[in-house]
Amino acid sequence: MSKGTYPLKLPMSVKKAAQRLAKEDGVSLNQWIAVAVAEKIGVVETASEFPRKRAGSATGKGLAKFLKKAPANPPEAGDEIR
Numbered sequence: 001m002s003k004g005t006y007p008l009k010l011p012m013s014v015k016k017a018a019q020r021l022a023k024e025d026g027v028s029l030n031q032w033i034a035v036a037v038a039e040k041i042g043v044v045e046t047a048s049e050f051p052r053k054r055a056g057s058a059t060g061k062g063l064a065k066f067l068k069k070a071p072a073n074p075p076e077a078g079d080e081i082r
Contacts, residue, residue, distance in 0.1 A: 008033070 010018070015029075022032035075081075 018032060018036075019029050022029045025032060027035075
């Protein structure tokens with residue numbers, strides 16, 4: 001695995017919390033931060049990819065057709081647009 005370096009400046013409170021958590025996990029601060037960044041990347045990429053995968057090949061045409069069949073009921077109390 002190739003590695004890159006990046007000088008990181010953290011607020012002291014964040015660094016101290018990260019040091020504490022790294023110590024609790026029994027890893028170096030560097031390893032703990034690398035894992036934290038990797039986890040965040042996974043969360044962000046999953047969140048951006050999920051709607052695309054879920055929608056598949058759906059288009060707005062299908063939604064419009066579906067909505068035309070919906071009854072024209074007034075909104076329930078509290079659901080009105082102000």
